[in-house]
Amino acid sequence: MIAAITDPWWFQTTLRVVGGLAAVLLVAGTLVYLHLFKMVSFMQSRLGPMEAGPFGSLQLLAEVGKFIQKEDIFPRKADRFVFAAAPFVVLMSTFLLVVVVPGGPDAWFVDSEIGIYLGMAVSSVSVIGILMAGWGSASKYSLLGGLRATGQLIAYELPLILAVLGVVIQAETMNMQGIVLAQAEGEIFGWGAIGNPYILTQGVAFLIFLIAMQAELTQTPFDMPIAESELVTGYMTEYSGMRFLLFFIGEFATAGVFSAIAAVLFLGGWYIPGIDPANNIMNVLGPIVLITKVVVLTFIVFWVRFTFPRFREDQLQKLAWKVLIPIALANIVVTGVLKVAF
Amino acid sequence: MTGLVLAEFTTTEKWVVNSFWGVIAVAMVYAALRVVTTKNVVHAALWLVVVLAGVAVQFLFLGAEFVAVTQILVYIGAVIVLFLFGVMLTRASMGDDEGVGDEKRAMAAVVGILLLAVMAFALVDSFDDIEIITDGPQSVTTVSDSIFSQYIVPFEAVSVLLLAALIGAIVVARQD
Numbered sequence: 001m002i003a004a005i006t007d008p009w010w011f012q013t014t015l016r017v018v019g020g021l022a023a024v025l026l027v028a029g030t031l032v033y034l035h036l037f038k039m040v041s042f043m044q045s046r047l048g049p050m051e052a053g054p055f056g057s058l059q060l061l062a063e064v065g066k067f068i069q070k071e072d073i074f075p076r077k078a079d080r081f082v083f084a085a086a087p088f089v090v091l092m093s094t095f096l097l098v099v100v101v102p103g104g105p106d107a108w109f110v111d112s113e114i115g116i117y118l119g120m121a122v123s124s125v126s127v128i129g130i131l132m133a134g135w136g137s138a139s140k141y142s143l144l145g146g147l148r149a150t151g152q153l154i155a156y157e158l159p160l161i162l163a164v165l166g167v168v169i170q171a172e173t174m175n176m177q178g179i180v181l182a183q184a185e186g187e188i189f190g191w192g193a194i195g196n197p198y199i200l201t202q203g204v205a206f207l208i209f210l211i212a213m214q215a216e217l218t219q220t221p222f223d224m225p226i227a228e229s230e231l232v233t234g235y236m237t238e239y240s241g242m243r244f245l246l247f248f249i250g251e252f253a254t255a256g257v258f259s260a261i262a263a264v265l266f267l268g269g270w271y272i273p274g275i276d277p278a279n280n281i282m283n284v285l286g287p288i289v290l291i292t293k294v295v296v297l298t299f300i301v302f303w304v305r306f307t308f309p310r311f312r313e314d315q316l317q318k319l320a321w322k323v324l325i326p327i328a329l330a331n332i333v334v335t336g337v338l339k340v341a342f
Numbered sequence: 343m344t345g346l347v348l349a350e351f352t353t354t355e356k357w358v359v360n361s362f363w364g365v366i367a368v369a370m371v372y373a374a375l376r377v378v379t380t381k382n383v384v385h386a387a388l389w390l391v392v393v394l395a396g397v398a399v400q401f402l403f404l405g406a407e408f409v410a411v412t413q414i415l416v417y418i419g420a421v422i423v424l425f426l427f428g429v430m431l432t433r434a435s436m437g438d439d440e441g442v443g444d445e446k447r448a449m450a451a452v453v454g455i456l457l458l459a460v461m462a463f464a465l466v467d468s469f470d471d472i473e474i475i476t477d478g479p480q481s482v483t484t485v486s487d488s489i490f491s492q493y494i495v496p497f498e499a500v501s502v503l504l505l506a507a508l509i510g511a512i513v514v515a516r517q518d
Contacts, residue, residue: 121411124419131426
């Protein structure tokens with residue numbers, strides 16, 4: 001996704017921005033169509049959108065057009081700047097998150113030594129945007145939703161980061177490419193045909209990561225912040241038109257990006273067993289492999305979302321602090337001991 | 343592996359970094375002034391985000407990537423969020439909050455100027471003619487090696503201090 005390193009800095013930067021926009025918006029659009037429009041419809045024995053384009057594939061454009069036409073409403077008592085800026089803060093966090101995901105040996109945005117750490121850091125910025133939305137709307141429902149979202153995101157960020165630590169210890173690097181290569185070159189008891197995807201050795205961490213990810217995305221069963229029967233739609237209640245669309249894109253793009261990170265950490269990222277990871281063809285095949293894994297992982301996310309009922313707020317906090325965090329800590333200890341022992 | 347700020351950015355085209363440094367420094371000073379002058383507590387916390395984000399970017403320009411990312415994770419992602427959470431939970435009034443710290447303004451200014459003088463003197467005194475060479479990001483290995491060898495005692499002391507603060511907070515909170 002990035003041209004030769006000899007290009008001037010402004011050209012590289014432009015390329016990265018365009019690539020990032022494409023990576024976020026195309027993936028978000030694909031997920032909305034595949035999962036929200038079609039998969040759910042089939043689960044509920046209906047067809048979903050069929051009119052716009054073949055099999056309703058242009059429905060997305062129609063939806064975007066609808067949102068753009070709508071009036072941009074500000075509540076009278078709202079804090080105008082904070083209210084207006086909040087969706088952009090949330091979306092910015094997603095855009096910064098996507099840069100750490102590598103798509104192939106040379107297809108990356110940022111190949112930083114601290115890759116996954118950077119990702120965890122920028123993903124935590126979205127909480128500020130949610131609090132801004134909740135407070136700036138000057139509405140009870142929004143404020144309650146914002147506070148609930150914050151409590152939940154803080155609680156589930158810990159198991160998320162602790163689950164990642166197990167992988168980092170095993171791969172001996174925080175660099176995302178390094179984690180992919182460590183899996184590609186790994187061996188299962190001396191058998192190296194498919195490498196060693198960390199879902200095998202870090203299966204516990206993978207489960208914790210998936211659960212915490214579901215909560216970070218505030219998808220059902222963790223959708224207390226936008227519980228429609230109690231809070232209308234939580235911190236998004238007062239938003240309409242484009243700004244609501246931004247929150248919506250942010251939600252699905254973040255689902256895609258978090259799934260991509262899970263795919264890199266636990267499912268081997270872009271590598272294909274049997275092909276040399278340094279081979280140039282991987283720059284083309286790699287992104288396709290990665291997106292396939294993203295679609296599979298987001299399928300699980302939305303499958304759970306449309307299957308399970310909602311948690312109660314205290315159950316939700318109890319699950320994070322009393323179950324997930326202790327298990328994640330135990331996983332780190334075991335991983336560390338085994339790492340030193342072998 | 344590359345840095346978050348491109349390497350050639352910091353070696354051949356120094357003026358780019360230098361001008362960005364200046365712009366961000368001015369923005370940080372303005373935001374810092376707004377933190378203490380705004381009448382709205384939530385706005386003050388949000389201006390503080392701008393200051394802290396500026397600090398993170400300045401660390402990036404110095405090649406200290408790990409420190410920059412830690413700055414984002416700890417200060418923006420945790421400390422400010424707790425500020426906002428606490429403020430919104432207790433006094434989430436919209437608009438200006440009259441009488442926010444009016445009576446202590448003179449004293450605060452004196453303390454602020456004294457602090458600025460002390461820190462400016464300390465920095466100029468110790469780093470006056472030292473040029474930081476940024477020919478690439480500082481490696482995490484270097485950071486961890488120095489923390490766990492040269493600075494192990496301060497590191498452990500800080501850990502114990504944080505643990506004490508944690509226990510103290512629980513004790514205070516449980517006095518219901």
